[in-house]
Amino acid sequence: MSQIVWIARHANRLDFVNPDWFLTAERRYDPPLSEDGLVQAQQLANRLKGENITHIFASPFLRTVQTANAVAEILDLPIKLETGLSEWLNPAWMTEEPQRLSIPALAELFPRIDTSYTSRIAVNYPETYEQMLERSGQTARCLTLEFSPEDILLVGHGASVLGATIGLVGEIARTQVKATLCSLVKVVRQEPEWFLELKGDTSHLTQVEEVIRLN
Numbered sequence: 405m406s407q408i409v410w411i412a413r414h415a416n417r418l419d420f421v422n423p424d425w426f427l428t429a430e431r432r433y434d435p436p437l438s439e440d441g442l443v444q445a446q447q448l449a450n451r452l453k454g455e456n457i458t459h460i461f462a463s464p465f466l467r468t469v470q471t472a473n474a475v476a477e478i479l480d481l482p483i484k485l486e487t488g489l490s491e492w493l494n495p496a497w498m499t500e501e502p503q504r505l506s507i508p509a510l511a512e513l514f515p516r517i518d519t520s521y522t523s524r525i526a527v528n529y530p531e532t533y534e535q536m537l538e539r540s541g542q543t544a545r546c547l548t549l550e551f552s553p554e555d556i557l558l559v560g561h562g563a564s565v566l567g568a569t570i571g572l573v574g575e576i577a578r579t580q581v582k583a584t585l586c587s588l589v590k591v592v593r594q595e596p597e598w599f600l601e602l603k604g605d606t607s608h609l610t611q612v613e614e615v616i617r618l619n
Contacts, residue, residue: 408555409548409572410457411589412448412475413565414467416441433491433502437470444586445474451588452557453478459551462559463489464504464523471586472559473514482518485510488525488543492536492563501529524550533563540564541571548572548593565589572598 414437419425421438429435437445452475462472464485472483485507493501511517525543540560544567547556558568565583572591581589582604590602 405595407553407593409591410557413583414471415444415586417467431503434504445471449474449478456555458554459556461486476516484521487523489560490527491561493529493531495530537567540567544568544571573600
């Protein structure tokens with residue numbers, strides 16, 4: 405039995421481009437994608453067009469939902485919000501538990517969200533780095549097992565992309581996976597083992613990177 409799991413990090417975020425956004429934001433730890441991030445997300449969607457993905461899971465943060473939505477539009481699939489793929493709830497980064505849009509509010513903005521889906525793995529603020537790796541790894545194992553043998557896409561954050569990959573292929577991912585913005589990891593199961601086939605293909609971002617340099 406074989407199965408492919410694609411694991412993507414969200415595209416560029418607005419506060420990376422405009423740090424002052426954070427000072428007046430209503431939900432300062434939940435920024436949207438930047439303008440070039442929206443282009444990156446579309447390029448990620450184009451990269452995955454034609455792949456046999458049947459389920460899309462995304463962290464419930466706005467930037468990951470926006471990234472997942474671009475792919476969902478091209479593949480004509482719903483989006484399942486999975487808190488186990490969330491950002492690392494690091495108290496050094498966040499002075500309090502991050503506020504996010506509610507699922508109904510997100511679903512109003514992104515009708516492809518499957519409101520009947522119940523997140524499989526919980527996340528609690530604050531958490532250590534190792535706790536984050538463990539819960540995102542547990543999330544990847546849970547979803548691949550539950551939806552096996554179908555190919556799935558997980559859209560998360562830099563930390564949870566690494567954790568999810570470690571959860572499938574083991575510690576080798578710590579040195580092999582560089583979860584840059586909008587990067588893509590491909591993990592393949594050939595029963596009973598998982599193999600890291602693609603460590604982070606960023607070739608689809610060339611045009612966006614050129615735009616950033618020009619600006």
